[in-house]
Amino acid sequence: xxxxxxxxxxxxxxxxxxxxxxxxxxxxxxxxxxxxxxxxxxxxxxxxxxxxxxxxxxxxxxxxxxxxxxxxxxxxxxxxxxxxxxxxxxxxxxxxxxxxxxxxxxxxxxxxxxxxxxxxxxxxxxxxxxxxxxxxxxxxxxxxxxxxxxxxxxxxxxxxxxxxxxxxxxxxxxxxxxxxxxxxxxxxxxxxxxxxxxxxxxxxxxxxxxxxxxxxxxxxxxxxxxxxxxxxxxxxxxxxxxxxxxxxxxxxxxxxxxxxxxxxxxxxxxxxxxxxxxxxxxxxxxxxxxxxxxxxxxxxxxxxxxxxxxxxxxxxxxxxxxxxxxxxxxxxxxxxxxxxxxxxxxxxxxxxxxxxxxxxxxxxxxxxxxxxxxxxxxxxxxxxxxxxxxxxxxx
Numbered sequence: 488x489x490x491x492x493x494x495x496x497x498x499x500x501x502x503x504x505x506x507x508x509x510x511x512x513x514x515x516x517x518x519x520x521x522x523x524x525x526x527x528x529x530x531x532x533x534x535x536x537x538x539x540x541x542x543x544x545x546x547x548x549x550x551x552x553x554x555x556x557x558x559x560x561x562x563x564x565x566x567x568x569x570x571x572x573x574x575x576x577x578x579x580x581x582x583x584x585x586x587x588x589x590x591x592x593x594x595x596x597x598x599x600x601x602x603x604x605x606x607x608x609x610x611x612x613x614x615x616x617x618x619x620x621x622x623x624x625x626x627x628x629x630x631x632x633x634x635x636x637x638x639x640x641x642x643x644x645x646x647x648x649x650x651x652x653x654x655x656x657x658x659x660x661x662x663x664x665x666x667x668x669x670x671x672x673x674x675x676x677x678x679x680x681x682x683x684x685x686x687x688x689x690x691x692x693x694x695x696x697x698x699x700x701x702x703x704x705x706x707x708x709x710x711x712x713x714x715x716x717x718x719x720x721x722x723x724x725x726x727x728x729x730x731x732x733x734x735x736x737x738x739x740x741x742x743x744x745x746x747x748x749x750x751x752x753x754x755x756x757x758x759x760x761x762x763x764x765x766x767x768x769x770x771x772x773x774x775x776x777x778x779x780x781x782x783x784x785x786x787x788x789x790x791x792x793x794x795x796x797x798x799x800x801x802x803x804x805x806x807x808x809x810x811x812x813x814x815x816x817x818x819x820x821x822x823x824x825x826x827x828x829x830x831x832x833x834x835x836x837x838x839x840x841x842x843x844x845x846x847x848x849x850x851x852x853x854x855x856x857x858x859x860x861x862x863x864x865x866x867x868x869x870x871x872x873x874x875x876x877x878x879x880x881x882x
Contacts, residue, residue: 497708537725542571548577556779559669562644579639579649579666581629586615590709591702597678608669609698610707614664636662640668653690653700660877668705715818718795729825730785734837737784741806746847749801754834759801765850773809787812787837796865799842808842810835815869822878 492500547569548555553562555576569693580589591611598604621628636658640648645652650666652658671679680689690698747763751774759772775786791798791811800807810816824830845857 514665523849540569543741545577546572548574548654549649550645552578554640565857566737571596576863577628578636579630580610580612580668581614581625584615584625586619586621586622588613588709590706593702595673603674605674605676607669609670609702611703612666612668612704613710614666616664616713616716631663632662633658634821636665638669641668642676643673653695655695661711661714662707663710664714665706667706675746677787716812726787728822729821729831730782730787730835732828733785733832733839734782736832737836738805739841741784744843745806746843747758748804749799749806749846761846761849763847765848768849768851770849770854773798773802775800775802775807783807784839785810787817789813793862794865794869795861796868797838797842797860799846806843806846808835808839809839814865815870815872818866819872819875819878824838 505827519658547567551567552577553559554565555574556578557564559576579705589610592609592611594606596604596606613632614629617626617631620629635650637650638644638648638651654660678691703843710854747761749772750760750762752758752760753771754774757774758772759770759774761768761770761772783802784807786800786802786807787808788809788811790813791809794814795811796814796816797808797810800809812820812821821831822835824834849857
């Protein structure tokens with residue numbers, strides 16, 4: 488049996504509903520969190536209660552964002568207070584930030600079983616990286632984390648399912664900046680198999696395939712590109728000094744291991760003549776005499792043409808190899824091993840040896856083959872490391 492509201496409850500209903508219909512939810516005995524402590528008025532109890540308050544604040548401002556935001560005309564504006572403080576809407580898509588990019592948007596019409604038509608809207612946003620936010624406060628409010636990426640499902644303007652890829656993908660660090668808004672009305676409940684709690688949906692096969700194969704591919708690429716630009720800068724800075732031991736080791740043995748002699752023919756055009764056991768051949772080879780004489784055998788660079796992982800170079804009259812820190816192999820194999828001197832020297836020695844072997848065996852008929860070999864190996868390594876975990880690159 489449902490109890491009739493008492494006078495206090497009727498007063499609340501009239502206050503919030505203004506004589507119209509509505510639902511009033513009253514919670515009783517919500518002080519259990521305090522009663523569980525020996526001293527309900529003590530610091531631990533107060534801290535526990537504050538944790539519950541903060542959790543509710545974060546939940547409500549996210550779920551009812553469109554209703555709490557007076558500038559959002561998709562839903563009527565309401566006012567919610569918590570302990571006398573007005574709740575402010577939390578927009579997971581950070582649309583007020585100039586660095587946020589709307590990378591895809593679709594409104595699609597759906598014909599229901601009874602012949603009526605309805606529609607849903609899906610929009611994908613790529614958020615700024617940490618350093619691109621307008622302030623540290625705005626970055627903190629954005630809640631950038633691996634757990635907050637994915638689809639945000641709205642039914643009748645209320646968020647019913649946040650931050651999930653609906654079984655399409657697992658959550659990965661390089662998708663941290665991607666959040667997708669999916670909105671529909673109640674007339675699509677059957678089509679999306681909305682559960683009784685109005686808390687999640689189940690996409691049919693056609694819609695699932697369309698989102699995964701057509702809609703989301705571009706936004707995922709855009710999010711990964713923005714993420715990796717930030718990571719590439721950190722990796723490039725971190726690579727300084729990481730190859731010192733390798734340079735010292737190779738430099739001490741270079742004279743004995745050289746398989747060719749290099750003569751500069753045209754410095755401006757990076758043209759050299761290589762003399763080896765096969766004869767002489769003219770090649771294009773990076774010539775670098777700039778900066779201090781430190782990274783002469785192993786030199787890291789932000790990128791190499793055609794996305795190559797490595798290429799031979801002539802650095803301060805030394806036979807060297809340039810390594811592309813922007814290549815996924817460097818990012819996923821080198822970076823996690825910065826602190827392992829033996830591993831770093833092993834990786835560096837391998838690429839330097841490949842470069843020296845190329846200089847020592849190249850001739851006129853094979854010089855293009857070596858270029859193609861480096862291209863194909865770099866391409867294969869890109870694919871092979873795709874499933875390796877993302878390294879933890881410190882801010």
